[in-house]
Amino acid sequence: MLSMTNEEVKKAAAFFTREIEKLASGRSLRLMEVCGTHTVSIFKSGIRQLLPENVELVSGPGCPVCVTPNEYLDTAIAYSRKSDVMITTFGDMLKVPGSSSTLAKEKAQGSDIRIVYSSLEALEFAAKNPDKKVIFLAVGFETTAPTAAAAILMADETHLTNFYVLSAHKLVPPALRALLASGKSHVDGFLLPGHVSAIIGLQPYDFLSKEYHIPGVVAGFEPLDILQAVYMLLLQIHDQTARLENQYSRIVPKEGNPSACRILSQVYQQSDAVWRGLGKIPNSGMSIREKYQAFDALLNIPIIVEETKEASQCQCGKVLRGLLQPSNCLLFGKACRPEHPIGSCMVSVEGTCAAWYKYGAGRWQV
Numbered sequence: 001m002l003s004m005t006n007e008e009v010k011k012a013a014a015f016f017t018r019e020i021e022k023l024a025s026g027r028s029l030r031l032m033e034v035c036g037t038h039t040v041s042i043f044k045s046g047i048r049q050l051l052p053e054n055v056e057l058v059s060g061p062g063c064p065v066c067v068t069p070n071e072y073l074d075t076a077i078a079y080s081r082k083s084d085v086m087i088t089t090f091g092d093m094l095k096v097p098g099s100s101s102t103l104a105k106e107k108a109q110g111s112d113i114r115i116v117y118s119s120l121e122a123l124e125f126a127a128k129n130p131d132k133k134v135i136f137l138a139v140g141f142e143t144t145a146p147t148a149a150a151a152i153l154m155a156d157e158t159h160l161t162n163f164y165v166l167s168a169h170k171l172v173p174p175a176l177r178a179l180l181a182s183g184k185s186h187v188d189g190f191l192l193p194g195h196v197s198a199i200i201g202l203q204p205y206d207f208l209s210k211e212y213h214i215p216g217v218v219a220g221f222e223p224l225d226i227l228q229a230v231y232m233l234l235l236q237i238h239d240q241t242a243r244l245e246n247q248y249s250r251i252v253p254k255e256g257n258p259s260a261c262r263i264l265s266q267v268y269q270q271s272d273a274v275w276r277g278l279g280k281i282p283n284s285g286m287s288i289r290e291k292y293q294a295f296d297a298l299l300n301i302p303i304i305v306e307e308t309k310e311a312s313q314c315q316c317g318k319v320l321r322g323l324l325q326p327s328n329c330l331l332f333g334k335a336c337r338p339e340h341p342i343g344s345c346m347v348s349v350e351g352t353c354a355a356w357y358k359y360g361a362g363r364w365q366v
């Protein structure tokens, strides 16, 4: 697609839009885009407006910051209050409300919190600040987890004794299984995440078609990729079949990235994890293996964490399960806005509520 001219892109987009309309005619369909990057691309490019009204796109649990539960934030906040601790984190995490504070508020009150763009940067902070316990807030899916694992391996090799990871890494396929097993999130097809799939390959999604008879298409992030993936889903639905297809084969190999998977399983083991909105999902998290436990913040730095409370009226849990569109939350655009977020879905650039707020003009009224 990168080699297509503008004219060719327009022609292809017109073709997919026309065919989608024909294939969807006479039925109401709900497709879930699992990845937050898809959500943003869909809004930015106006794909929602291009699709017929009877094809509804709902967002799933694919924004890493959004699915991180309050309990994790409360723990990070408690750590940030310790004078010998430095917190290193991606910027998105700063404004996410915990039960009674945010990392941004703690930073304003003097906590040592540094924004980093990768786990390796956190490692540098540890090397330069031997008097501090440097904790990296490891949030994300299969895409970011390998770099955190690599940072742990590097810390081990270089004998860094003040680098720790507070792991909230999560695995996407078990969350999709939990969504479907709950029986509440009715979805006719999945747009599967390109970046995650580039690491894990296609096999972990086999259960979608085999056990639930739901079509899935791994999709790229350009608007034309997404339109083509929607078209591919609709062709399957029209033919009453369910397969796993790969629209993004230029980046996603069928077998994924074996070296990244090797690093992941060397450092992490699958464990149960709590997701905002979805609760505890078996084998959906990654905890640090015994061999590398010296780098596990929770096991090495004692902490007392406040009792977790959820913001009243925040409906992030439902938004993350595709049960509610953001504009149907009573707080959307009123008490809850990007400059004053009540829930995590309004904080992250990949959050559904933030995307609706920023790009949703014409589809909602405040």
Ligand code: SF4
Residues within 6 Å of the ligand: 313, 314, 315, 316, 317, 319, 326, 329, 330, 331, 332, 333, 336, 337, 341, 342, 343, 344, 345, 346, 347, 353
């Ligand atoms: S609009 Fe705000 S309060 Fe409502 S679900 Fe979204 S983030 Fe939560």
